[in-house]
Amino acid sequence: MLAVLFVQIIGASMSGSYKQVFTKYYAQADSIDSMYALSDELVETLRPLIHDTRATILSENTNFAYLSLGLKPTQIYPIYGLSYPAGFVYEEWAKESRANSFIPKDFIILYADKNRYDTPKNTYEQEAKDIYHKLINGSYPYRKVAQSAHFLIFANTDEQHSNILTPTPKE
Secondary structure, three states, X not given: OHHHHHHHHHHHHHOOHHHHHHHHXXXXXXXXXXXXHHHHHHHHHHXXXXXXXXXXXXXXXXXXXXXXXXXXXXHEEEOOOOOOHHHOOHHHXXXXXXXXXXXXXXXXXXXXXXXXXXXXXXXXXXXXXXXXXXXXXXXXXXXXXEEOOOEEEEEEOOOOOOOOOOOOOOO
16 A cells, blocks of 8 residues: 555656646746745735725736735635636626526736737636736726736726725624
């Protein structure tokens, strides 16, 4: 049993699959140092925007020091491309009957990749391109509030479906 476990561990470490996953989803970061630099860049870009610790974030980069902003892990929602507007736009979510409740996303963080969807290779990428352009053009209730060298940050403008635009409950 121990020998099988040893073989699995060695086989996994020799496999290039871990690197494929790492570079596919974190293509902006090629080392641990660059991941820390991206985290610092994102935190410094977000710091002036996050005034309420109830904020929720939908992000392509979940590897940042969100605790330093007063946020919890349950407030960070990972995405791997824009393919599901029902995850951040209430009107899209409400089009279908669902068992779960809508969780407003106060900020959307995307990588600032200029060549993001130049030539879509499949229908998934075409849908993502359409959603991205709707987000950029203001078709969804979000507006771009910040941009850094590597990130675009959009803020929710829907006062009815937001965690931070609603008044804090009085106790």
